[in-house]
Amino acid sequence: MKTIAVAFTGASGLPYGLRLVECLLAEGVRVQLLYSQVAQIVARQEMDLALPSRPAEAEQLLAERFGPAPGQLKVYGREEWFAPPASGSNPPDAMVICPCTMGTLAAVAAGLSKDLIERAADVVLKEGRKLILVPRETPFSQIHLENMLRLARAGAVILPPNPGFYNRPQSVAELVDFVVARILDQLGVPHALVARWGGGGD
Numbered sequence: 564m565k566t567i568a569v570a571f572t573g574a575s576g577l578p579y580g581l582r583l584v585e586c587l588l589a590e591g592v593r594v595q596l597l598y599s600q601v602a603q604i605v606a607r608q609e610m611d612l613a614l615p616s617r618p619a620e621a622e623q624l625l626a627e628r629f630g631p632a633p634g635q636l637k638v639y640g641r642e643e644w645f646a647p648p649a650s651g652s653n654p655p656d657a658m659v660i661c662p663c664t665m666g667t668l669a670a671v672a673a674g675l676s677k678d679l680i681e682r683a684a685d686v687v688l689k690e691g692r693k694l695i696l697v698p699r700e701t702p703f704s705q706i707h708l709e710n711m712l713r714l715a716r717a718g719a720v721i722l723p724p725n726p727g728f729y730n731r732p733q734s735v736a737e738l739v740d741f742v743v744a745r746i747l748d749q750l751g752v753p754h755a756l757v758a759r760w761g762g763g764g765d
Contacts, residue, residue: 564635566593567750568648568658568687570680573601576662576699577609578735579724582743583661588631590752595648595655596625596638597680601664618643641678648683651690657750658687661697662724665707668698671719672710694719695749697742720749730757 567587571580587594598614598621606612615621622638629636639646647653660667660680667680671694676682687694696719700707711721726732726741737757744756 564591564593565657565750565752566595566655567752568595568597568655568683570658570660570663570667570683571596571598571602571606572660572662572664572667572680573599573605574662574664574699575605575609576697576724577602577605577612578739579697579699579742579746580661581606581610581612582739583659583746584625584636585629586743586747586754586756587750587752588629588635590747590754591632591635592752593634594631594636595646595683596621596636597641597648597683598638599641599667599678599680605662639679641680643679644682646679648686649679651686654686654690654692655683657693657695658683659695659697659746659750660684661695661746662699663696665698665700665710668696668707668714669710671696672713672717688717688719691718693749695722695746696720697722697724697746699724722746722749729760 603614606614618638671684724742726738740756747754
């Protein structure tokens with residue numbers, strides 16, 4: 564079973580992250596979930612979702628929502644330094660920070676590890692695993708762009724949540740699925756969220 568670490572930070576765009584977790588669990592992927600304190604505020608603002616501060620309570624809430632298999636979903640606290648993703652001896656197969664604030668992106672680019680999200684990202688990079696950052700900000704400043712370039716040179720994937728419109732989406736949910744589909748493609752996780760370009764039809 565593939566293990567993917569997913570981190571929610573305080574940028575707008577939590578529907579992308581939550582839908583990503585849902586799709587990963589539906590495909591039998593083991594998910595290690597981390598989230599910042601500001602992500603809890605964003606969850607309430609954007610989705611009327613009260614993410615508990617206690618990891619065990621958050622795990623129960625999301626398990627009731629998505630119905631994962633036993634042991635498939637594990638939520639870790641921001642200071643839980645004995646969690647598996649904190650060490651290169653037990654890294655996830657990949658990590659996605661979705662949505663990703665510019666502050667988190669800058670911290671990862673600088674090699675900081677002041678919380679578990681940053682440490683896990685640092686571990687994934689140093690161990691040569693795939694790190695995907697989904698930065699939700701506009702416009703990008705020169706500092707933002709330079710940090711993204713630094714991360715891309717280090718092997719990270721910068722995947723801004725820019726939905727396409729060639730499938731003629733009819734809802735916000737379809738726009739979310741377009742972005743989540745691109746993330747799943749990068750992870751090598753199968754899905755049928757959107758029709759593929761040139762895949763048939765007229």
